[in-house]
Amino acid sequence: LDPSLEFGDFTLREGVQFHGDWGEMTADDVAFSFNDANSVTNPESIHGQAGDFAPLLQSMEVIDTYKIRLNYRNYDSRGMLHRFSMFWQTAAIVSKAVFDATGVEGMQDIYVGTGAFVADEWEQNKGIFISANPNYWGTALDKGPFVEKINWLEVPEGASRRAMLETEEAQISQVATKDFPDLIAKGFEAQKGALHNVIRDISFTGNYWEAFGALTGAALERDRDISKPWVGNPFENGDEYDESTPSMQNARLVRNAFAWA
Numbered sequence: 404l405d406p407s408l409e410f411g412d413f414t415l416r417e418g419v420q421f422h423g424d425w426g427e428m429t430a431d432d433v434a435f436s437f438n439d440a441n442s443v444t445n446p447e448s449i450h451g452q453a454g455d456f457a458p459l460l461q462s463m464e465v466i467d468t469y470k471i472r473l474n475y476r477n478y479d480s481r482g483m484l485h486r487f488s489m490f491w492q493t494a495a496i497v498s499k500a501v502f503d504a505t506g507v508e509g510m511q512d513i514y515v516g517t518g519a520f521v522a523d524e525w526e527q528n529k530g531i532f533i534s535a536n537p538n539y540w541g542t543a544l545d546k547g548p549f550v551e552k553i554n555w556l557e558v559p560e561g562a563s564r565r566a567m568l569e570t571e572e573a574q575i576s577q578v579a580t581k582d583f584p585d586l587i588a589k590g591f592e593a594q595k596g597a598l599h600n601v602i603r604d605i606s607f608t609g610n611y612w613e614a615f616g617a618l619t620g621a622a623l624e625r626d627r628d629i630s631k632p633w634v635g636n637p638f639e640n641g642d643e644y645d646e647s648t649p650s651m652q653n654a655r656l657v658r659n660a661f662a663w664a
Contacts, residue, residue: 408478409478410473411472411475411482412466412473413470413472413487414469414470415428415429415430415471417469419540420517420538421498421500421515421516421517422517422521422536425498425500426500428496428498430469431465431499432498433471434465435497436494436495436496436497436499437494438462438463440452440453440456440494441453441456441462441463441494442454442456442457443457443460444461444463456494457618458476458617459475459476459479459482460486461475496516496517497510497515518536519536519539519541519542519546519547520533520534520536520553521533521536529556529557530554530555530556531554531555532554532555533552534552534553535550535552536548556573561578561582569589612637629650632654632657633654633658634654635648635652635654636650637651639651
C-alpha cells in the first residue's frame with residue numbers, strides 16, 4: 404500500500420487455472436473483471452457492486468503478468484475484506500479470454516471461474532448444478548472441494564423447502580426464521596459459519612443524513628420520515644449536524660433495543 408493511499412499493488416498466486424481449457428488466471432483477468440464491474444471504468448456496468456465500487460475504486464491497472472495495481476478514488480480501510488476475499492461485496496474474477504472469444508452474450512452461457520466447483524448447468528426456475536473441480540488450486544491447501552457434487556434447487560415455497568429438509572430430500576435448506584426453533588428442537592442445526600453469505604438482521608445503514616451526493620456533489624433531495632422512533636433529527640438545534648439532539652439519542656436507544664431483540 405503506497406503511503407499516499409492513492410494505490411495498492413497486489414501479487415497474484417501463480418498457476419491458478421480457470422475451469423475447462425481457458426488457461427491460467429493473470430493480472431489481465433483481474434483488471435478486466437474489476438474494470439468491467441466498476442461504473443467509473445465502465446459506465447454501462449450493471450454489476451451488483453458497480454455503485455459500491457464507484458466512490459472508492461478508480462481503476463485496476465496491470466503491472467505485469469502476476470502483479471496488479473488498484474488505483475483508489477478514496478482509500479477504503481475495509482478494502483482487503485470487501486474487495487479481495489470471499490465477501491459478497493466484490494467482483495468475481497472471470498476469464499478475459501472467454502470475453503475475447505465469445506463476447507458479452509457468450510459469457511452469459513459460459514460460466515468460467517477458478518473455484519472449487521465447475522458449473523454443469525444453471526437454469527432459471529430450475530437450479531444450479533455444480534461438480535468438483537479436479538484442477539482446483541486450493542486442494543493442496545486443504546480448501547476443498549469436500550463433496551463431489553452440489554445441486555441447488557430453486558424452490559419458491561418456504562413450506563416446501565422445510566419439508567424437503569425434514570424428509571432428507573435436501574441436506575441444506577433456507578427456511579423461514581419462524582421455523583428455526585421447531586427445526587432446532589428436532590435436531591437440525593442452524594448454520595452459523597457462513598459469515599457474510601447469509602444475513603438475517605434488521606439493518607439501519609446508509610447515509611440517510613448526507614446532504615450532497617458523493618460523486619457529483621449535487622444536493623440530494625429526499626424525504627426523511629422522522630416520525631419513526633428509530634429515526635432521529637440531527638438538525639433540531641439548527642443547521643449544524645448534531646448527534647446529541649434528544650431525538651437522535653432516543654433513536655439510538657430504539658435501535659439498540661432492536662439489535663438486542
